[in-house]
């Protein structure tokens with residue numbers, strides 16, 4: 284037998300639902316016949332809270348979407364976003380409670396939180412309801428929204444639900460012309476940071492076709508760009524704080540120009556949509572290795588192509604860090620840039 288019929292579990296969940304919230308919601312869901320999770324929002328106030336913190340403001344729609352994902356297989360759990368103006372007065376809660384009652388649309392007999400201090404407030408707002416306090420000392424998951432906002436999500440990565448992590452994971456893309464050590468660097472970085480990576484999809488694409496350079500067709504390039512994006516999404520879902528990516532749509536455009544003398548508007552469009560947190564550009568100053576799939580080995584040609592790629596990146600307003608020197612220096616420079624990005628934990 285459940286403790287109540289209709290339960291309510293509310294909060295701002297800013298920046299995001301964390302494992303403490305998930306724990307409280309799951310516990311609450313077993314105690315009532317139906318549970319309503321309420322995302323209380325006041326974007327103006329939230330933006331002020333987030334300004335100067337380590338987290339950019341995250342719209343209530345995104346927070347609600349996370350709750351929708353977290354509860355999608357729980358048919359008796361419903362999620363709502365309810366506006367609650369925050370002026371710092373108890374009247375905010377009173378008006379918020381009206382909105383919550385309207386959203387739920389039936390008598391609430393149980394309210395959940397982890398705060399004993401809320402008992403008095405809830406007694407006034409929901410006189411018919413029992414207040415059940417779950418894990419007041421936050422022993423199961425010692426985390427709070429304030430900790431995430433002031434210390435950043437990277438420090439508390441293990442406190443984020445899996446469905447939330449891709450939003451915060453940083454995307455590092457490594458670009459450069461042929462044979463400048465991209466794939467080796469990307470694999471090494473992924474192993475060093477104990478995370479996932481995306482291989483250069485164009486390479487896999489042509490390996491499957493037998494690797495002859497004269498067989499490339501214009502329509503391959505958009506396919507390569509789209510499939511590459513799909514793999515980014517798949518790997519991002521498994522990434523541990525950071526995802527390393529070998530190549531992107533501007534490099535695919537560069538190859539279309541190089542092999543077919545054809546600039547493809549669809550690739551420009553993909554390039555404009557993509558967002559990376561860090562771009563590493565590998566200079567072609569390591570020895571050219573002919574692995575059987577490469578065509579532009581002459582050093583003069585390499586430098587000309589290198590300039591073409593840089594021009595393209597600049598045209599898209601990309602800010603990149605150049606990496607050069609021997610393999611040891613390349614790795615060390617890359618690690619320094621990645622560490623700096625993670626430590627800064629810049630807003631998303």
Ligand SMILES: NC(=O)c1ccc[n+]([C@@H]2O[C@H](COP(=O)([O-])OP(=O)(O)OC[C@H]3O[C@@H](n4cnc5c(N)ncnc54)[C@H](O)[C@@H]3O)[C@@H](O)[C@H]2O)c1
Nearest residue numbers: 293294295296303307323376379380396397398421426428
């Ligand atoms: N008007 C209302 O009736 C009503 C009711 C509830 C909440 N609210 C709104 O929500 C806000 C309160 O939420 P918040 O922003 O203080 O908290 P929050 O969004 O961080 O947390 C939401 C709920 O989860 C609980 N919780 C937080 N961390 C936990 C952990 N580690 N383990 C277990 N449980 C944990 C909290 O006690 C709270 O009950 C209020 O300012 C108000 O805007 C309004």
